[in-house]
Amino acid sequence: MERKEISQAVIGRLPRYYRYLGELMEGGVERISSNDLSKRMRVTASQIRQDLNNFGGFGQQGYGYNVKYLYTEIGKILGLDKNHNIIIIGVGNLGQALANYAAFESRGFILKGLFDVNPRLEGVAVRGVPIRMMDELKDFVINNDIEIAALTIPKSKAIEVAAMLVENGVKAIWNFAHTDLSLPEDVIVENVHLSESLMKLSYNVTRYREEHEEE
Numbered sequence: 001m002e003r004k005e006i007s008q009a010v011i012g013r014l015p016r017y018y019r020y021l022g023e024l025m026e027g028g029v030e031r032i033s034s035n036d037l038s039k040r041m042r043v044t045a046s047q048i049r050q051d052l053n054n055f056g057g058f059g060q061q062g063y064g065y066n067v068k069y070l071y072t073e074i075g076k077i078l079g080l081d082k083n084h085n086i087i088i089i090g091v092g093n094l095g096q097a098l099a100n101y102a103a104f105e106s107r108g109f110i111l112k113g114l115f116d117v118n119p120r121l122e123g124v125a126v127r128g129v130p131i132r133m134m135d136e137l138k139d140f141v142i143n144n145d146i147e148i149a150a151l152t153i154p155k156s157k158a159i160e161v162a163a164m165l166v167e168n169g170v171k172a173i174w175n176f177a178h179t180d181l182s183l184p185e186d187v188i189v190e191n192v193h194l195s196e197s198l199m200k201l202s203y204n205v206t207r208y209r210e211e212h213e214e215e
């Protein structure tokens with residue numbers, strides 16, 4: 001089926017639909033109307049209908065959405081019906097925290113390898129996965145069908161290491177280093193900035209405080 005281009009804003013909302021639908025399924029709910037889903041998710045029913053219409057709707061008028069079907073279809077759209085092999089570069093505080101997060105596997109993200117430059121970390125295992133040195137990276141990527149690399153190294157090294165990953169065949173980078181990577185267009189980069197999320201929280205907390213001080 002040919003799919004029309006879907007905006008990144010819609011894609012950005014899909015994981016949340018996926019999570020809510022997963023919870024509904026666990027609770028034994030088989031059908032849900034866009035109005036009920038809207039109340040739970042605190043987004044408008046029309047937003048839900050518009051978002052899901054991008055993919056053909058999945059709902060029948062007056063009948064609601066089939067929760068399991070919608071969950072499965074959104075999972076397919078997000079590529080969660082397939083496994084994705086992942087490596088982590090930089091196994092310090094953040095890299096280790098990510099490596100220890102076992103729930104990734106339940107979504108099909110398989111942690112295949114950990115890499116660092118610190119020789120003291122060589123061979124140390126995190127959740128059964130040994131830390132390797134960077135000189136093993138090239139062969140490892142080729143032999144283990146690695147699709148995604150998480151980059152949890154210092155900012156100063158990120159650009160150089162990202163280029164090396166791409167040279168060695170990695171097609172997608174989950175970038176935690178606080179720097180923009182300029183890479184060939186066919187390389188997919190997802191930047192993660194916890195601090196930006198915290199700044200948004202700070203804005204909202206500040207605004208809330210100001211509003212209540214005025215009362």
Ligand SMILES: NC(=O)c1ccc[n+]([C@@H]2O[C@H](COP(=O)([O-])OP(=O)(O)OC[C@H]3O[C@@H](n4cnc5c(N)ncnc54)[C@H](O)[C@@H]3O)[C@@H](O)[C@H]2O)c1
Pocket residue numbers: 089090091092093094095115116117118134151152153154155157161175176177178192193194195
């Ligand atoms: N995006 C976010 O939300 C977020 C949150 C926390 C930290 N960070 C960033 O993530 C990075 C890691 O943070 P941390 O607290 O884990 O740091 P850390 O110092 O604990 O770990 C960094 C690791 O990278 C390794 N390393 C350094 N150069 C390397 C290279 N060229 N190749 C491979 N490995 C290399 C180091 O040996 C070390 O083990 C930093 O850039 C930090 O700013 C981002």
